[in-house]
Amino acid sequence: MIKDAHVLIVGGAGFVGSNLVKMLLSPKIKIHVIDNLLSAERFNVPEAENIIFTEGSISDDDIVGNLVDEYDYVFHLATYHGNQSSIHDPLADHENNTLTSLKLFNKLKTFKRLKKVVYSSAGCSVAEKTFGDAKPSKEVDIVSLDMDSPYSISKIIGEFYAKYYFKQHQLPVVRVRFQNVFGPGEVLGAGKWRGTPATVWRNVTPTFIYKALKKMSLPLENNGVATRDFIYVDDICRGLIQAARLGKTGDVYNLASGKEISIRELAETINQLTGNTSPIEHLPKRSWDHSGKRFGCPLKAEQEICFKAATDFYEGMKTTIAWTQNNLALIEKTIDKHKKYL
Numbered sequence: 001m002i003k004d005a006h007v008l009i010v011g012g013a014g015f016v017g018s019n020l021v022k023m024l025l026s027p028k029i030k031i032h033v034i035d036n037l038l039s040a041e042r043f044n045v046p047e048a049e050n051i052i053f054t055e056g057s058i059s060d061d062d063i064v065g066n067l068v069d070e071y072d073y074v075f076h077l078a079t080y081h082g083n084q085s086s087i088h089d090p091l092a093d094h095e096n097n098t099l100t101s102l103k104l105f106n107k108l109k110t111f112k113r114l115k116k117v118v119y120s121s122a123g124c125s126v127a128e129k130t131f132g133d134a135k136p137s138k139e140v141d142i143v144s145l146d147m148d149s150p151y152s153i154s155k156i157i158g159e160f161y162a163k164y165y166f167k168q169h170q171l172p173v174v175r176v177r178f179q180n181v182f183g184p185g186e187v188l189g190a191g192k193w194r195g196t197p198a199t200v201w202r203n204v205t206p207t208f209i210y211k212a213l214k215k216m217s218l219p220l221e222n223n224g225v226a227t228r229d230f231i232y233v234d235d236i237c238r239g240l241i242q243a244a245r246l247g248k249t250g251d252v253y254n255l256a257s258g259k260e261i262s263i264r265e266l267a268e269t270i271n272q273l274t275g276n277t278s279p280i281e282h283l284p285k286r287s288w289d290h291s292g293k294r295f296g297c298p299l300k301a302e303q304e305i306c307f308k309a310a311t312d313f314y315e316g317m318k319t320t321i322a323w324t325q326n327n328l329a330l331i332e333k334t335i336d337k338h339k340k341y342l
Helices: 015-024 061-065 083-088 090-108 150-169 204-213 233-246 263-274 299-304 313-326 328-336
Strands: 005-010 029-035 051-055 073-076 116-122 173-178 180-182 219-221 230-232 252-255 281-283
Touching: 005 015, 015 029, 015 233, 061 090, 073 090, 073 233, 083 090, 083 150, 090 116, 090 150, 116 150, 116 233, 150 173, 173 233, 180 204, 180 233, 180 313, 204 263, 204 313, 204 328, 219 263, 230 233, 230 313, 233 252, 233 299, 252 299, 263 313, 313 328
Parallel strands: 005 029, 005 073, 029 051, 073 116, 116 173, 173 252, 180 230, 219 281
Antiparallel strands: none
């Protein structure tokens, strides 16, 4: 665990960011959270004397310009949330997913106190585009130009800039590639309307859990044949911390369970755990999604930063369902903000 440090978390009010704040929170760690609340809510960040919250984007010149050389660790988790939102508005994705990385790295390049900058990338950016047998994605720096969304493009551009600023300016940056994170704290509808229903139904796991608890049919595209690597949020946060502590600067690590689970299996598990008997709603394949089956190889992270996902998929789902049930009123309040658009 990180101790006696000053930490900056960009995107710290989001799902993963707020869980990281809570995991790091201790009397000897000072935390500065920057978040524009585009896809997050202020209530996600705990109220504490050693937490400073700045509302705004790190791409804002005034906000990034006010950063001073006082941080030991920086976690760059800000993003324009999701593939579908980025397809709807590529310019907004560029503003919130590409410029954030460039402006932050450019500002940090002269800082001397920094021990590590951790940049959150996405496994979908490097995964093979296949609906056939998937092989575990490894930490290679060979990237196809065939991308499914501006989100994937932005995430890999962030990796390009991370490598550049490491080589050119010795910025101590480590890249981590997320898989499909799930767990308590992911609030459907959090933040501002971003043009499509994906603003509310933002990720498959919280969407399925909410609809199952409401005894609604779960929407299953392409018969649920797609597969993903589901990793519990506490594991992701531990992986981020391990990357900050032990990650080799300039390098990249998968934060992955290494297990391939189909979307159909996800739906069936959630229906079973919630007692939902509503029939599945079968939908066609999403036209833009060619990254059908994918999962990450966890071996490098296990060997080099001592990180291994510890939470069982089934147990993690039970905990997430219980959290959702206990927070239904809060979730429905955030969903209701967008009802006029849906």
